[in-house]
Amino acid sequence: MAAYFDDDDLAHFGDLAQHHPALWSLWLKYYGKAFEEGLLTKREKILIGFAVALSEKCPYCIHSYTNQAQSIGL
Secondary structure, three states: OOOOOOHHHHOOHHHHHHHOHHHHHHHHHHHHHHOOOOOOOHHHHHHHHHHHHHHHOOHHHHHHHHHHHHHOOO
16 A cells, blocks of 8 residues: 555545435444533534644644634634
């Protein structure tokens, strides 16, 4: 295996719904609940996720949290 992360894979993340719709639905439900406002705001949760993504150097997570941060005006 040349590399664990392949830049081409990121564009296909949404395709997971086609391969296993039931599992994708459960993941979206979980992820939505995890980012609901509670003790922490959605903004705080996104910033924490971004910090962890940077510390773990996960390009997929960095991309995702960057997009989420931009979508809420950060």
